[in-house]
Amino acid sequence: MTIQPVKGTRDFYPREMAVHNWIVDGWKKISLRNGFEEYDGPIFEYLKMYQVKSGDEIVEQLFSLTDRGGRDLALRPEMTPTLARMVNQQINSLPKPIKWFSVPRLFRAERPQKGRLREFFQWNIDIIGVDDVLADAEVIFTTIDYLRQVGLTSTDIKVKISSREFLAGFLKSIGIPEEKLGDIYVLLDKSAKLPPGVFEELLREQVPDKTISGKILDFMVEQSIEQVRDLTAPNESTESALENLGNVFNYLESMGVGDFCIFNPGIVRGLAYYTGIVFEVHDAVGELRAICGGGRYDNLLKDFGGPSIPATGMGMGDCVLEILLREKGLLEKQLPAGSIDYFVAYVDESYKNQAIRITMELRSKGCSANFSYKAAKLNKQLKQASDQNARKCIIIGQEIESNQLAVKDMTSGEQKLVNLDEFNA
Amino acid sequence: MTIQPVKGTRDFYPREMAVHNWIVDGWKKISLRNGFEEYDGPIFEYLKMYQVKSGDEIVEQLFSLTDRGGRDLALRPEMTPTLARMVNQQINSLPKPIKWFSVPRLFRAERPQKGRLREFFQWNIDIIGVDDVLADAEVIFTTIDYLRQVGLTSTDIKVKISSREFLAGFLKSIGIPEEKLGDIYVLLDKSAKLPPGVFEELLREQVPDKTISGKILDFMVEQSIEQVRDLTAPNESTESALENLGNVFNYLESMGVGDFCIFNPGIVRGLAYYTGIVFEVHDAVGELRAICGGGRYDNLLKDFGGPSIPATGMGMGDCVLEILLREKGLLEKQLPAGSIDYFVAYVDESYKNQAIRITMELRSKGCSANFSYKAAKLNKQLKQASDQNARKCIIIGQEIESNQLAVKDMTSGEQKLVNLDEFNA
Numbered sequence: 029m030t031i032q033p034v035k036g037t038r039d040f041y042p043r044e045m046a047v048h049n050w051i052v053d054g055w056k057k058i059s060l061r062n063g064f065e066e067y068d069g070p071i072f073e074y075l076k077m078y079q080v081k082s083g084d085e086i087v088e089q090l091f092s093l094t095d096r097g098g099r100d101l102a103l104r105p106e107m108t109p110t111l112a113r114m115v116n117q118q119i120n121s122l123p124k125p126i127k128w129f130s131v132p133r134l135f136r137a138e139r140p141q142k143g144r145l146r147e148f149f150q151w152n153i154d155i156i157g158v159d160d161v162l163a164d165a166e167v168i169f170t171t172i173d174y175l176r177q178v179g180l181t182s183t184d185i186k187v188k189i190s191s192r193e194f195l196a197g198f199l200k201s202i203g204i205p206e207e208k209l210g211d212i213y214v215l216l217d218k219s220a221k222l223p224p225g226v227f228e229e230l231l232r233e234q235v236p237d238k239t240i241s242g243k244i245l246d247f248m249v250e251q252s253i254e255q256v257r258d259l260t261a262p263n264e265s266t267e268s269a270l271e272n273l274g275n276v277f278n279y280l281e282s283m284g285v286g287d288f289c290i291f292n293p294g295i296v297r298g299l300a301y302y303t304g305i306v307f308e309v310h311d312a313v314g315e316l317r318a319i320c321g322g323g324r325y326d327n328l329l330k331d332f333g334g335p336s337i338p339a340t341g342m343g344m345g346d347c348v349l350e351i352l353l354r355e356k357g358l359l360e361k362q363l364p365a366g367s368i369d370y371f372v373a374y375v376d377e378s379y380k381n382q383a384i385r386i387t388m389e390l391r392s393k394g395c396s397a398n399f400s401y402k403a404a405k406l407n408k409q410l411k412q413a414s415d416q417n418a419r420k421c422i423i424i425g426q427e428i429e430s431n432q433l434a435v436k437d438m439t440s441g442e443q444k445l446v447n448l449d450e451f452n453a
Numbered sequence: 454m455t456i457q458p459v460k461g462t463r464d465f466y467p468r469e470m471a472v473h474n475w476i477v478d479g480w481k482k483i484s485l486r487n488g489f490e491e492y493d494g495p496i497f498e499y500l501k502m503y504q505v506k507s508g509d510e511i512v513e514q515l516f517s518l519t520d521r522g523g524r525d526l527a528l529r530p531e532m533t534p535t536l537a538r539m540v541n542q543q544i545n546s547l548p549k550p551i552k553w554f555s556v557p558r559l560f561r562a563e564r565p566q567k568g569r570l571r572e573f574f575q576w577n578i579d580i581i582g583v584d585d586v587l588a589d590a591e592v593i594f595t596t597i598d599y600l601r602q603v604g605l606t607s608t609d610i611k612v613k614i615s616s617r618e619f620l621a622g623f624l625k626s627i628g629i630p631e632e633k634l635g636d637i638y639v640l641l642d643k644s645a646k647l648p649p650g651v652f653e654e655l656l657r658e659q660v661p662d663k664t665i666s667g668k669i670l671d672f673m674v675e676q677s678i679e680q681v682r683d684l685t686a687p688n689e690s691t692e693s694a695l696e697n698l699g700n701v702f703n704y705l706e707s708m709g710v711g712d713f714c715i716f717n718p719g720i721v722r723g724l725a726y727y728t729g730i731v732f733e734v735h736d737a738v739g740e741l742r743a744i745c746g747g748g749r750y751d752n753l754l755k756d757f758g759g760p761s762i763p764a765t766g767m768g769m770g771d772c773v774l775e776i777l778l779r780e781k782g783l784l785e786k787q788l789p790a791g792s793i794d795y796f797v798a799y800v801d802e803s804y805k806n807q808a809i810r811i812t813m814e815l816r817s818k819g820c821s822a823n824f825s826y827k828a829a830k831l832n833k834q835l836k837q838a839s840d841q842n843a844r845k846c847i848i849i850g851q852e853i854e855s856n857q858l859a860v861k862d863m864t865s866g867e868q869k870l871v872n873l874d875e876f877n878a
Contacts, residue, residue, distance in 0.1 A: 030758035031502045031538050034526060037495030039539050042553070045491045061816050063793055063823035063841070066470045070462030070572055071496065071528070071558060072516075077456045091497075093518035096562050101459060103496070103518075113456050114464050123840055125826065128467070133496060133558075137521050147495055158826050162809070169813055176817075282806045283813040333455030368488055381707045384587070388594055388708040391486050392601075398488035401550065401583050415548055416488070 036138070036146025042366070048149070050363050051346055052131050055151040058174040059129035062166070064153050067128045069110035075100040077109045081331055083214065083300040089136040091146075103135035107152045108301070108328065108341065115156055116334030124157035134345075143317050143348040151320075154341030156329070161272045164305040164324055164340045165279035171309060171320060171342050172285045179358040185319065187285075188292035189276065189307040192323065194256075194269035195247075195296065201261040202243050204235070210300055212244075217296040219248055221317075248294045256293050269304075276305055301325045305340065311352055319352060320344030371413035372399040374424040375406055383424050386433075386451050413438060422451070461563070461571025467791070473574070475788055476771055477556050480576040483599040484554035487591070489578050492553045494535035500525040502534045506756055508639065508725040514561040516571075528560035532577045533726070533753065533766065540581055541759030549582035559770075568742050568773040576745075579766030581754070586697045589730040589749055589765045590704035596734060596745060596767050597710045604783040610744065612710075613717035614701065614732040617748065619681075619694035620672075620721065626686040627668050629660070635725055637669075642721040644673055646742075673719045681718050694729075701730055726750045730765065736777055744777060745769030796838030796863075797824040799849040800831055808849050811858075811876050838863060847876070 033039055040048055056066070075092050082105065091103040104110060107130055115126060130152045138144050153170055155163040168187055175185060195216075196209055204212060212234055219227045228245065235241040247259055253273055260266050273291065280289045297306045304324030311319065322342030330336045353359040370390050374383040383399050390397040398416055400409045406423065413421040423434040423443075431448040458464055465473055481491070500517050507530065516528040529535060532555055540551060555577045563569050578595055580588040593612055600610055620641075621634055629637060637659055644652045653670065660666040672684055678698055685691050698716065705714045722731045729749030736744065747767030755761045778784040795815050799808040808824050815822040823841055825834045831848065838846040848859040848868075856873040 031499055033495060034497060034499060040493040042490040042492055045493060061819065061821040063821060065467035065791065067467055068465040068470060070458060072459060074456055074459060091518060091520065093516060095516065160826055162826055173816060279809065282809045366490065384704065384707045391598060394486060396486040396488060401585055401587055
């Protein structure tokens with residue numbers, strides 16, 4: 029019987045695992061230095077948790093299952109609903125603001141393609157309990173802190189920032205009714221991925237009035253905050269949104285990452301629950317999907333049966349990131365070399381127990397060590413040591429009769445005799 | 454809408470996550486120093502992969518799902534089938550022996566109870582390509598290396614070792630036919646968990662001949678290798694098995710962990726694919742389920758369409774381990790304290806941008822730092838610093854006008870003025 033892996037999943041052999049660990053370790057390190065605490069939740073939740081607030085695209089792509097008790101479950105396609113559930117459950121005992129991060133494994137039954145798999149990892153950071161857009165700016169800073177740390181510069185990537193609050197105000201000011209906003213967000217979110225003609229056609233299906241759809245097309249073009257303000261009939265909601273947008277850019281300037289950030293009214297985000305600042309990070313060339321995205325979702329915890337509490341966050345998948353880092357030549361050279369401290373070789377089967385004992389003592393003392401399972405020819409054992417990237421090779425030969433070992437430095441090739449005591453506990 | 458977590462799953466709030474990370478980091482560190490390389494596979498595989506070789510109990514407890522393409526999948530209940538599939542796929546290019554470890558998240562639809570959840574983590578180590586029981590001994594050593602590292606002694610825990618090869622030889626020598634062995638293994642594996650009367654009754658259902666079932670009951674009692682040898686009509690297979698058992702104990706003695714290890718013919722293991730040495734680690738009191746278990750499975754890769762290649766391994770779940778470590782008082786005191794390097798406070802809203810800038814510069818330099826989102830009363834900000842376990846608190850007050858900051862050591866309480874330059878990039 030030969031069995032294949034399931035389409036859209038990945039096998040992490042040691043080489044791929046080293047890449048994965050390097051990415052995840054970086055996410056964790058940057059989260060911790062930015063003051064976030066780690067959490068995690070279950071791989072599956074009740075299906076209905078995603079049907080309510082995640083938006084149609086996510087619901088269509090759910091991996092769902094029914095357990096033996098007849099419960100309808102789904103593999104988590106995103107982390108935010110779990111976060112909202114967990115925070116709501118302990119809302120009274122958790123110190124605020126809550127700054128949490130996680131690196132969940134997520135599942136979406138999409139058509140596998142470049143940068144999109146059915147099973148992937150996503151770095152999530154969230155700040156709950158701060159209504160000041162300072163928290164949005166901090167989420168964006170933390171995102172940049174990571175991308176800058178792995179070597180990406182402000183010429184490689186851009187953080188494109190907009191506001192759902194402003195977009196909603198604009199759309200309502202030109203006559204779009206509240207109940208149509210959700211569908212329009214989903215469509216506008218796809219605008220950059222669709223051929224211009226197709227997008228315009230789909231927009232006219234949603235908004236038959238050509239004057240109104242024309243205004244939306246004018247709005248979506250990359251331009252300054254001042255220019256979009258001029259397109260809008262000002263009202264309380266748009267004025268407050270523009271003030272927030274201005275503040276977020278000021279904060280990002282204070283944080284020293286202003287050069288990474290630009291305003292782009294075409295950023296909408298597909299998820300249904302965003303309410304304020306939204307952003308995406310894109311490679312400057314624009315040939316890949318978004319590296320990450322996020323925004324403010326002030327109503328989600330309340331929608332999930334909790335209190336009304338402001339929240340903002342970001343999610344970054346591992347697939348597009350890895351492609352970009354490889355393309356920029358930033359991945360291979362930063363990977364830590366897999367190596368061991370010692371390899372223990374022996375020239376005769378009669379020294380095997382000595383070799384075993386020395387290896388295990390080295391390990392017990394905290395050194396990484398391997399040994400040969402057989403007294404193969406010394407050259408073969410040295411090759412094994414070299415293949416395993418051992419820093420030193422201990423060779424047990426007849427000198428062991430006078431309590432001595434040969435220790436070979438695998439980098440310099442230098443070899444010297446050392447007393448056995450040095451390798452005893 | 455209020456949504457509950459699914460029965461048998463866990464939420465890892467930062468406090469639980471710290472425990473989880475400490476356990477997993479320990480597993481990884483010990484694996485690496487014992488010369489294992491990390492790998493991982495997908496969360497789900499084709500259902501049939503588990504139906505073939507995992508044994509009935511695992512198959513009954515599978516979380517299965519059908520994807521949109523009509524494929525029958527299952528959440529992985531154990532890691533070994535994925536390991537076998539992955540190794541077979543690259544059998545010609547992988548250097549042998551293969552020493553791999555993984556910390557997969559696994560899923561079994563069991564009745565949740567003490568030490569058993571539907572979703573758990575399991576440390577796996579495997580050595581593929583070594584037929585010498587030296588590899589079995591090394592797997593056992595690595596297991597003990599971890600348990601000893603976290604503070605468990607040979608009076609707290611015992612590694613109980615037996616041999617499927619010997620058990621098979623014994624059962625056949627007393628007249629049990631080959632095709633009944635599988636069912637008898639499953640029953641014998643449960644013997645310690647069943648009330649003696651119930652076990653004996655179930656055994657007599659499988660083996661109606663009282664002389665034969667009596668011999669099996671005699672065999673299962675804790676006793677020496679010599680004693681079980683006397684119960685057996687010696688044949689080639691039992692003699693080879695006994696030699697292997699003797700060798701494994703000799704190797705464990707050389708490795709310096711002989712005091713942890715005892716022979717126990719009652720150790721059988723439930724999984725169908727074991728072929729040689731089998732072992733379990735139990736708490737000495739015997740009140741918990743097995744902490745871990747493993748053994749040799751020389752036919753599995755071949756059964757999965759690969760070459761005939763020997764293999765041995767171990768799996769340790771996180772649930773029973775955590776219970777034992779808590780009971781022994783070994784958990785809380787070894788957890789690293791969650792702390793940050795700096796908390797940045799400021800006495801007036803006009804210093805907010807300075808606070809933001811200093812915080813972000815500290816982070817960019819690699820320090821962990823948090824700040825107050827508001828110029829709250831200084832006492833309140835100091836309490837926040839203390840709640841977050843900050844080592845130092847920077848206070849921005851009017852001294853900033855002369856380019857100075859107060860830096861308070863949160864342990865000693867000492868406070869001094871420092872030039873702003875020291876906190877600039």
